Amino acid sequence: MSQKILVAGSGKSGIAASRMILKTGDEVVLYDSNDALNKDELSEQFKGEGSFSVLLGELKKEDLAGVDLCVISPGISLDAPFVAVLNEENIPIWSEIQLAYHHARGKLLAITGTNGKTTTTALTGEIMKAFYDHVFVVGNIGIPYTEEALKTTEDSVTVAEISSFQLETITDFRPHVSAILNITPDHLNRHKTMDCYIKVKESITKNQGAEDSCVLNYDDPVLRAFGSTVKSKVVFFSSREALKEGYCLDGDMIIRNHEGVREDIVSVHELKLLGRHNHENVMAAIAMAVEAKVPMEVIKKAVCEFKAVEHRIEYVAEKSGVKYYNDSKGTNPDAAIQAVKAMPGPTILIAGGYDKESEYDEWIESFDGKVRYMVLLGQTREKIAECAARHGFTNVMYAEDMQEAVSVCASYANNGDYVLLSPACASWGMFKCYEERGEIFKECVRNL
Template identity: 70%
Template sequence: MSQKVLVAGTGISGISAAKLLLAQGGEVVLYDGNEKLSEEKLKAKFDEGAKVTIVLGELKKTDLMGVELCVISPGIPLEAPFVAVIDEAKIPIWSEIELAYHCSKGKLAAITGTNGKTTTTALTGEIMRKFYKSVFVVGNIGDPYTAHALETTDESVTVAEVSSFQLETIMDFHPNVSAITNITPDHLDRHKTMECYIQVKEGITRNQTEEDTCVLNYEDPVLREFGKTLKCKVLYFSSKEKLDEGIFMDGDFIVYRHDGKNEKVLDVNELNIIGRHNHENVMTAVAIAIHLGVPMDMIREACREFKAVEHRIEYVRERFGVTYYNDSKGTNPDAAIQAIKAMPGPTLLIAGGYDKHSEYDEWIESFDGKVRYLVLIGQTRDKIAECAKKHGITDIMYVEDMQEAVQVCASYANAGDYVLLSPACASWGMFKNFEERGRIFKECVNAL
C-alpha cells in the first residue's frame, strides 16, 4: 500500500484509514467537501512530517495527480459530486473495510443486517475471547476496522459489524464466516429502492467460497431464498421453525441440530438480554462461533455472562415502580418493533427524530394495546402522529426535547409501567448520533 491514495472524509473512519495507509508507507491526499474545516487541526491529527496533503471544498482534477486509489468513508454517498471527478479519472474506490481487509491477517467474521448486528457482534466477540487469545471487535460497533488491521496476526480473529454503506464499495472483502441477521426497510434515503438495499447487504457473501460459511435468518423470506443461491456453506437459524439442520428455538431452549441429532445450547431464561429478537441474535452468534471452532461449553458460558449492549434495550433504572429502558439504537421501525415487543407491560414510548423516509404503520400496529402514551420529538413527530391516529391511537403528546419527554413520562407513568426510548428514527438534527441521544436520555432519567 505504498501508493498515493485519496482518503475521502475526515471523521474517525477517514483519519483511521489515512493513518493505516501512512503506516504502510503510502502517501495520503485527505479530502473533505467542507471548506470551513481547519487544515491546521486536521494536520495535527498526524505525526509531524507525515505525507498528508489536505484538500477542502471542491475536488479538482489536478488534486488527483498521481493518485491511484480512493478510500471513501461510509457516511459519504456515492452520489456526492466529487465522486464523479474520481470516476472520470478512472480511480478505483474502496470502502475503508476493503482497505482494512487487505492489511489484516487471521480469521474474519463479518456481520450485517438491518437490526441486531451490534448485539450480535458484541456477543460474538465475547465468545471468541473465551477461546482465542487475539480478538478484535471492529466496525460500526466502535473502532474502525482500519484502526486494528496491522495489529492482527495469523492467529487473530476479527469480528466486524458491517453496514450497507461500507458494503457499497467492497471488491475483495472476504469473511471466513458472514452473517445477515435480517433485512427490513432502512436507509432508503440513500439506497433509493429496497432491491438495491437488499443487493448491497447480500454483497457480504460475494467473495465467499465452498470453504466459508454464511449464517442466515430462516424467518426472513428474502434471506431464505438467497441462501439457496450461495456456493458457500449456509447455516440457518429460526425462532419459529424446528429446522432439519441449523439452530432453532424449541420452547425456551436454543437447539443446534446437526448430523441427525439435537444438541441443546442453553435455556433463554439463563440470558441477561430480553426479547425474541435477542434470542435470534444469540443464535446468530452461536452459529458463527461453531463455525470458527469454539467449543460449546465456552459458547454457553459467554452467552450466560453477556449483558445488553449500551443503547439497545438497555436497563437504566427503576423509580417508584416504573422501569426505564434506553433503546436509542432503535433507529428504524423494525428495530423499534423488537423493543416494544420486549417490554413486559404497559409502556410509555418516546419516539421520533430524523426522517429516513420510513413507513410507520407496521411499527404502530405492533403496539397491540401495550403503549399507554406515545411521546413524540423531532422532525418526524407529525408524520408519526398522523399514522398513529389512523390506527386509533390518540394518547399522543408532543415535547420539545429529551428532558421534557422524560419528565412527561415520569408524571404520567404508574407503578408497573415501563418507559421506553425507542425512536424508530435516526438521531440527526437534534443529536450528533444515537449514542448522544441515549446518553442524554439516561442522564435525564437518573436526574429524576
C-alpha cells in the same frame, strides 16, 4: 512503490484510515467537501507520521494528479458530486473496511443485517475472546477496522459489524464466516429502492467460497431464498420454525439439529437479554462461533454471562416503581418493533427524530394495546402522529427536547409501567449520534 491515496471524509473512520495508510508507507491526501474545516488542525494530528496533506471544498480533476485510489468513509453517499469526478478519472473507490481487509490477517467473522448487528457482534466477540488469545471487535460497533488491521496476525480473530454503507465499495472483502441477521426497510433515502438495499446487504457473501460459512435467518423469506444461491456453506437459524438442520427454539430451549442429532444448548431463561429478537441474535452468534471451531461449553458460558449492549434495550433505572429502558440504537421501525415487544408490561414510548423516509404503519400496529402513550420528538413527529391517528392511536404528545420527554413520561407513568426510548428514527438534527441521544436520555432519567 508507494501509492498516493485520497481519503474522503475527515470523521472517525477517515482519520483511522489515513493513519493506517501512513503506517504502510503510502501518501495520504485527506479530503473533505466542508471548506469550513480547519486545515491546520487536521494536519497537526498527523505531524511527523508521513506524507500527508489536506484538501477541502470542491474536488477538481487537477486535484487528482497522481492519485491511485480513493478510500471513502461510510457516511458519504456515492451520489456526492466529488464521486463523479473520481469516476471520470477512473480512480478506484474502496470502503474503509476494504482497505483494512487488504492489510489484515487471521480469521474474519463479519455480521450485517438491518437490526441486531451490534448485539450479535458484541456477543460473538465475547465468545471468541473466551477461546482465542487475540481477538479484535471492529467496524460499525465503534472501532474502525483500519484502527486495528495492522495489529492482526495469522493467529488472531477479527469480529466486524458491517453496515450497508460499508459494503457498497468492497472488492475482494471475504469473511471466513459471515452472517446476515435480517433485512427490513432502512436507509432508503440513500439506497433508493429495497431491491438495491437487499443486494448490498447480500454482497457480504459475494467473495466467499465453499470453505467459508454464511449464517442466515430462515424466518426472513428473502434470506431463506438467498441461501440457495450462496457459494459457501449455509447455516440457518430460526425462532419460529423447527429446523431439521440448524439452530432453532424448542419451547424455551435453543437447540442445534445437526446430521440427525439434537443438541440442547441453553434455555432463554438463562440469558440476560430480553426479547425474541435477542434470542435470534444469540442463535446467530452461536452458529458463527461453532463455524469458527469454538467448543460448545465455551460458547454456552459466554452466552449466559453476556449483558445487553449500551443503547440497545439497555436497562437504565427504576424510579417510583417505573422501569426505564434505553433503546436509542432503535433507529428504524423494525428495531423499534422488537423493543416494544421486549417490554414486559404497559409502556410509555419516546420516539421520533430524523426522517430516513421510513414508513411507520407496522410499528404503530405492533403497539397492540401495550403502548399507553407516545411522546414524540424531532423532524418526524408530525409524520408519526399522523400515521398513529390513521391506526386509531391518539395518545400522542410532543416534546421539544429529551428532558421534557422524560419528564412527561414520568408524570404519566403508573407504578409497574415501563418507559422506553426507542425512536424508530435516526438521531441527526437533534443529536450528533444515537449514542449521544441515549446518554442524554439516561442522564435525564437519573436526574428524575
